[in-house]
Amino acid sequence: MPDRIDDPVGGTLHPLETPKGTVLLVGVAIIASVLLCFPIWHVLFFGDVPRAVPITATIVSLVGGLPMVLYVQHVIRRLSESERALKRLAEQLDAARAKAEHANAARSEFLARMSHELRTPLNAVIGYSEILIEDAARNGDPEEHAADLRRIHGAGRHLLALINDVLDLSTIEAGRMAVRVAPIDLGRFVDEVVATSQPLIDNNHNTLLVERRTELGAVLSDAAKLRQAVLSLLDNAAKFTKNGRITLTITRERLGRGDWLAIAVRDTGIGFSPDKIVSLFDNFTQAEPLMTRRYGGTGLGLALSRKLCRLMGGDISAESAPGRGACFTLRIPVSMASLAVA
Numbered sequence: 001m002p003d004r005i006d007d008p009v010g011g012t013l014h015p016l017e018t019p020k021g022t023v024l025l026v027g028v029a030i031i032a033s034v035l036l037c038f039p040i041w042h043v044l045f046f047g048d049v050p051r052a053v054p055i056t057a058t059i060v061s062l063v064g065g066l067p068m069v070l071y072v073q074h075v076i077r078r079l080s081e082s083e084r085a086l087k088r089l090a091e092q093l094d095a096a097r098a099k100a101e102h103a104n105a106a107r108s109e110f111l112a113r114m115s116h117e118l119r120t121p122l123n124a125v126i127g128y129s130e131i132l133i134e135d136a137a138r139n140g141d142p143e144e145h146a147a148d149l150r151r152i153h154g155a156g157r158h159l160l161a162l163i164n165d166v167l168d169l170s171t172i173e174a175g176r177m178a179v180r181v182a183p184i185d186l187g188r189f190v191d192e193v194v195a196t197s198q199p200l201i202d203n204n205h206n207t208l209l210v211e212r213r214t215e216l217g218a219v220l221s222d223a224a225k226l227r228q229a230v231l232s233l234l235d236n237a238a239k240f241t242k243n244g245r246i247t248l249t250i251t252r253e254r255l256g257r258g259d260w261l262a263i264a265v266r267d268t269g270i271g272f273s274p275d276k277i278v279s280l281f282d283n284f285t286q287a288e289p290l291m292t293r294r295y296g297g298t299g300l301g302l303a304l305s306r307k308l309c310r311l312m313g314g315d316i317s318a319e320s321a322p323g324r325g326a327c328f329t330l331r332i333p334v335s336m337a338s339l340a341v342a
Contacts, residue, residue, distance in 0.1 A: 104173070111170035119167075122160045129153035165300045168228075172307045179311050181336055184223045186216035186261070190250055193227060197234040204242045206267075213251040219261050220335040221312050229305040229316070233265040233328045236301055241269030241325070252334065259334040260314070266327040271320045280318060281306045305330070312336055 129152045136146045171177045194210060201208045237246045249264040272280070281302050306316045314332030 107170075109170075109174070111166055118163050119160065122156055122163065126153060126156040126160065129156060162300075165304050169300060169304050169307070172304075172311065177311060179222050179225070179336075181220055181222060183218045183220055184226065185218050186250065187212075189223065189227070190216075190248070193230050193234070194248070197231055197238065200235055201238045201246060204238055204244075206238060206241050206243070207245050209245060209247045211247060211249040213249065216250060216252065219332075221261075221332055222336075225308045225312060226332065229308045229330055230263055230265070232301040232305045233263075233316075233330065236328070237265050237267035237269065237326070241267040244268035244325070253331070255331075260331050261334055262329060262331050264327055264329040266325065268325040271322050271324045271326050273322055274320065277318050277320070281316070302328075 129149055133146060133149045133153060135141075136149060168177070190210065190212070194208065198208065234246065234248065245268050247264075247266045249262075249266070251262050253260045253262050302316070309316050309330055309332060312332045313336045314330065316328055316330050318326065318328050320326035
């Protein structure tokens with residue numbers, strides 16, 4: 001038997017403190033209990049009390065009971081030490097959590113301030129580039145000049161979109177994003193979304209199909225957030241699909257006791273492994289590391305879309321397989337008046 005073993009609380013344990021030592025002492029306690037009950041058995045079977053009972057009881061009590069008392073005292077002391085150690089650990093965890101929350105709040109505040117400061121000059125760049133593009137067309141400037149101006153304009157709008165995503169994400173994480181509920185005409189909403197996303201879909205020579213499976217009518221939700229989430233799903237499908245088909249399906253569903261709006265975006269693109277779905281909605285994450293290098297993007301679109309959907313009381317699910325495309329389904333309640341913040 002080893003002289004001592006490591007103790008998770010601190011210090012060392014001696015043989016009688018190990019599991020083998022505990023079994024030994026428990027065995028001694030059982031034998032002691034049996035011997036102490038000897039007088040009772042003798043009375044039951046023989047009708048009298050043996051003369052040796054007092055001496056036997058005393059010896060057994062000293063031999064069997066004293067080690068048990070000492071061991072119980074030791075266990076109590078060790079439990080007390082463990083309790084103090086757990087208390088210190090809980091205090092350290094509380095301090096670490098408070099520090100992490102403070103750092104997260106500071107980060108969100110920094111991102112919000114920096115994003116706001118960056119948007120102002122970017123809007124100026126975008127605005128002036130639009131003016132210059134119009135002047136170039138009016139003055140009959142060479143096509144290469146107009147092409148350069150369009151590249152400046154496109155890069156500015158792309159950078160502005162990234163900054164807006166970071167700003168929205170930091171606002172949601174800081175708990176300061178308001179949900180503005182109003183009636184949405186779904187027919188008009190779908191037409192606007194399709195018109196906005198069509199240029200990017202055409203850019204990769206894709207075909208967009210729109211399926212309206214039921215009478216859509218209207219829903220009570222946040223139009224801006226719903227539009228942003230659906231456009232992000234369509235842009236994502238257009239980015240990872242070339243010479244393929246993208247299908248936008250809108251339907252109303254009855255789930256449980258409530259009515260839901262389901263918007264599915266299915267593509268015939270590269271797809272991804274099902275085991276990537278869990279991390280796909282994390283911030284700054286894409287299904288494969290090489291995707292960022294090949295297709296670009298920051299990995300914020302899906303994360304932000306899910307957060308926006310959850311603000312509206314819904315969520316986004318995904319299914320895919322490598323080489324077989326992907327399908328992202330957005331679901332929100334038809335009426336979310338109770339979630340209105342402003």
